[in-house]
Amino acid sequence: MSDKTTMRQPLDEVPPPAVAPLDPRLLVREEGLKGYLTEFKRKLKGGELGSLPVILALVIIWTIFQLKDSLFLSSANMVNICYFMAGTGMLAVGLVFVLLLGEIDLSVASVSGLAAAVFASLSVTHNINAWVAVVLTVLTGIAIGAIHGFFFAKIGVPAFVVTLAGFLGWTGLMQWLLRGTGSLTIQDKGLLHVLGQRSFFMNQSIAGAYILATLGVGALLVGSLIDQSRRRSAGVPFRPTGEILVRTVALAVVAYVAAYVLNKSAGVPNALVIFLATLVICDFVLRRTTFGRKIFAVGGSIEAARRAGINVAMIRIVVFAISGGFAAIGGLFLAGQTYTATLQAGTGNLLMLAIAAAVIGGTSLFGGRGNVWSALLGMLVIQSIQTGLDLLNMDQSIQYMITGAVLLAAVVVDSVSRRTQRSSGRA
Amino acid sequence: MSATPVLALRGVSKRFGAVQALTDVELEVHAGEVVALVGDNGAGKSTLVKTIAGVHPVDEGVIEWEGRPVHINRPQDAQGLGIATVYQDLALCDNLDVVGNLYLGRELLRYGSLDEVTMEKRSRELLNTLSIRIPSVRIPIASLSGGQRQVVAIARALIGEPKVVILDEPTAALGVEQTAQVLDLVERLRERRLGVILISHNMADVTAVADTVHVLRLGKNNGAFPVKGTTNEQIIAAITGATDNAVTRRLARNAEATQ
Ligand SMILES: Nc1ncnc2c1ncn2[C@@H]1O[C@H](COP(=O)(O)OP(=O)(O)OP(=O)(O)O)[C@@H](O)[C@H]1O
Ligand SMILES: [Mg+2]
Numbered sequence: 001m002s003d004k005t006t007m008r009q010p011l012d013e014v015p016p017p018a019v020a021p022l023d024p025r026l027l028v029r030e031e032g033l034k035g036y037l038t039e040f041k042r043k044l045k046g047g048e049l050g051s052l053p054v055i056l057a058l059v060i061i062w063t064i065f066q067l068k069d070s071l072f073l074s075s076a077n078m079v080n081i082c083y084f085m086a087g088t089g090m091l092a093v094g095l096v097f098v099l100l101l102g103e104i105d106l107s108v109a110s111v112s113g114l115a116a117a118v119f120a121s122l123s124v125t126h127n128i129n130a131w132v133a134v135v136l137t138v139l140t141g142i143a144i145g146a147i148h149g150f151f152f153a154k155i156g157v158p159a160f161v162v163t164l165a166g167f168l169g170w171t172g173l174m175q176w177l178l179r180g181t182g183s184l185t186i187q188d189k190g191l192l193h194v195l196g197q198r199s200f201f202m203n204q205s206i207a208g209a210y211i212l213a214t215l216g217v218g219a220l221l222v223g224s225l226i227d228q229s230r231r232r233s234a235g236v237p238f239r240p241t242g243e244i245l246v247r248t249v250a251l252a253v254v255a256y257v258a259a260y261v262l263n264k265s266a267g268v269p270n271a272l273v274i275f276l277a278t279l280v281i282c283d284f285v286l287r288r289t290t291f292g293r294k295i296f297a298v299g300g301s302i303e304a305a306r307r308a309g310i311n312v313a314m315i316r317i318v319v320f321a322i323s324g325g326f327a328a329i330g331g332l333f334l335a336g337q338t339y340t341a342t343l344q345a346g347t348g349n350l351l352m353l354a355i356a357a358a359v360i361g362g363t364s365l366f367g368g369r370g371n372v373w374s375a376l377l378g379m380l381v382i383q384s385i386q387t388g389l390d391l392l393n394m395d396q397s398i399q400y401m402i403t404g405a406v407l408l409a410a411v412v413v414d415s416v417s418r419r420t421q422r423s424s425g426r427a
Numbered sequence: 428m429s430a431t432p433v434l435a436l437r438g439v440s441k442r443f444g445a446v447q448a449l450t451d452v453e454l455e456v457h458a459g460e461v462v463a464l465v466g467d468n469g470a471g472k473s474t475l476v477k478t479i480a481g482v483h484p485v486d487e488g489v490i491e492w493e494g495r496p497v498h499i500n501r502p503q504d505a506q507g508l509g510i511a512t513v514y515q516d517l518a519l520c521d522n523l524d525v526v527g528n529l530y531l532g533r534e535l536l537r538y539g540s541l542d543e544v545t546m547e548k549r550s551r552e553l554l555n556t557l558s559i560r561i562p563s564v565r566i567p568i569a570s571l572s573g574g575q576r577q578v579v580a581i582a583r584a585l586i587g588e589p590k591v592v593i594l595d596e597p598t599a600a601l602g603v604e605q606t607a608q609v610l611d612l613v614e615r616l617r618e619r620r621l622g623v624i625l626i627s628h629n630m631a632d633v634t635a636v637a638d639t640v641h642v643l644r645l646g647k648n649n650g651a652f653p654v655k656g657t658t659n660e661q662i663i664a665a666i667t668g669a670t671d672n673a674v675t676r677r678l679a680r681n682a683e684a685t686q
Contacts, residue, residue, distance in 0.1 A: 227544075230544045231544055231547075234544045234545065234547075234548045235548065236544060236547045236548050236551065237563070237565075284540070287541075288540040288541050289539075289540060289541065290534045290536070290541065293523075293527065293531070293534060293541065296520070296522060296523060296527075297520045297523060297527075297531055299522065300520035300521055300522035300523055301518070301519070301520045301521060301522075303518055304518040304519055304520045304531075305520065305531070306482075306502060307480070307482060307502045307512075307514065307518045308502070308518075308531040308532035309501075309502050309503040309506050309532040310531075310532055311503075367522075368520070368521075368522035369522055421569075
């Protein structure tokens with residue numbers, strides 16, 4: 001036993017160093033631009049593609065459509081893209097939550113169609129106040145999602161089967177609500193007025209777009225600097241000021257150019273403003289709250305999450321409820337585009353577009369990896385394709401085929417990058 | 428040593444379908460005591476740990492906490508009592524980083540949102556005391572080596588204020604230096620008057636830090652020995668059952684009587 005005691009030293013004789021010496025094998029980024037470049041190359045090889053494939057895809061798509069039709073990059077068309085992407089985008093936001101669990105919700109499109117019908121029948125047929133009807137509609141979506149979540153989490157039915165059943169069932173309920181007339185006209189008031197095609201931030205004032213851009217850029221800069229100073233005083237690694245400036249400038253360029261372009265036409269659609277605000281809130285929830293952390297944990301390892309004391313069933317039910325809620329909100333956005341609730345709402349390729357948007361933007365189908373900004377990036381790609389094909393008067397058959405191909409491409413990129421990350425130890 | 432054990436198992440049994448994994452198991456852990464749990468592969472050690480930790484509830488028998496019977500049906504119940512567990516299969520989330528895993532389920536908050544800075548600072552300090560080198564506490568667990576993951580799992584058990592710490596083969600994947608640190612840590616836990624259950628196949632580790640050795644064989648108690656005055660051969664005989672005769676049984680009985 002004495003050989004053991006000589007091997008071990010009491011802790012007080014070896015005080016732990018205040019700052020751990022860096023592992024010499026850890027690749028630390030070199031200073032300056034060259035350092036960024038080498039790190040960038042290393043990340044690419046390791047499958048950490050980030051937003052790069054999406055941005056590349058966006059550039060290619062915009063170039064092709066611009067060559068085919070010079071109106072594509074016009075201010076009016078950009079306003080169009082921004083306006084129309086918000087509705088499907090809301091569905092994609094809800095899907096991001098579900099995908100982070102490693103599950104899928106196939107009912108979002110039909111729930112969105114049902115939501116439009118519910119809203120119309122409440123506000124038109126039953127004459128309920130437009131704002132109250134909005135709240136009731138969203139609550140309906142949340143309840144529907146919670147039902148899906150219950151069957152999945154408590155009964156143990158696979159999520160894709162539950163939501164596939166929901167897909168059919170809720171479409172049926174929508175048709176039943178619209179029986180006879182086949183469509184209901186929604187009044188241009190309340191939230192639906194704000195979501196309309198002619199509703200712009202600050203009444204089309206030039207200042208509106210720039211105020212939004214400044215808000216975003218300022219929030220990023222101030223937030224980064226506060227974080228940096230807290231980390232510095234706590235003695236943990238922090239982002240160098242140079243890097244913060246580069247990121248801020250990059251966002252500023254994108255934001256102000258977007259503001260300028262949108263202002264050349266009518267400004268920022270209110271639907272887009274709500275969509276962006278939703279993304280900011282959801283991003284905060286996912287990355288900065290215990291609830292968000294639990295979602296990632298369940299998506300990473302159900303058993304580890306359970307043993308850490310997380311109520312896995314509850315998280316699952318809440319996440320599906322969130323997805324249902326966003327599907328209903330998205331349904332109101334889509335209804336606001338035409339001020340009608342029709343039998344066609346939520347049909348066609350809407351579900352595929354929403355899933356594709358989330359996955360294209362970089363949220364993994366395999367759970368545990370992704371963020372809500374992927375809904376924005378993915379929707380930019382999807383809506384650009386939709387709008388571009390519309391401009392070129394492409395037949396719907398062609399649109400379906402292209403949507404299918406784009407979804408497949410996104411999933412392939414996701415699968416390949418997951419495999420590469422596995423082999424380089426990052427998944 | 429206090430009179431009432433902080434944790435006691437009375438006649439605990441556990442079945443998995445046709446497998447009777449545990450039969451009438453008795454175990455006592457006092458504050459400030461290190462209990463080693465040894466036994467061959469498949470003896471039921473991890474199963475015992477999981478019943479205490481609430482991963483799967485007991486079929487029969489009673490778990491007593493500070494003298495009172497308690498029901499541990501979920502991991503939350505065990506955590507609520509003050510039982511921290513390092514599982515043999517580690518149970519970490521591959522997609523979360525080291526800080527995220529360490530604080531999973533116990534995140535520190537600041538104005539209602541996650542206090543990443545403080546969590547990161549404390550994580551680094553905690554890992555330093557275990558003298559493990561981890562490239563960065565911000566990389567996903569997936570990119571760590573087996574031993575590094577094991578240390579993260581051990582560190583995880585020390586966050587919060589446990590009264591009993593259960594370590595299921597904590598040094599299985601560790602190097603010489605890290606093993607020594609973990610054994611040091613076990614001794615520090617004893618000094619802080621925590622109860623420790625240590626599972627290990629390494630007799631040297633067991634005899635170095637444990638006060639009592641409980642042997643499990645085919646899901647049943649097969650003797651409890653005070654480390655002082657017991658030879659490795661006696662323990663090994665109880666583990667393998669090779670010399671399962673009157674002499675060893677008598678020794679085991681005596682050991683239990685003197686406890
Ligand atoms: N979830 C389970 N389902 C069915 N049988 C199980 C389960 N977990 C354990 N067992 C069985 O219970 C018995 C005890 O297993 P346990 O993991 O507790 O052994 P152990 O003592 O920890 O072994 P080792 O030293 O190899 O870790 C084994 O026969 C095993 O097959
Ligand atoms: Mg085991």
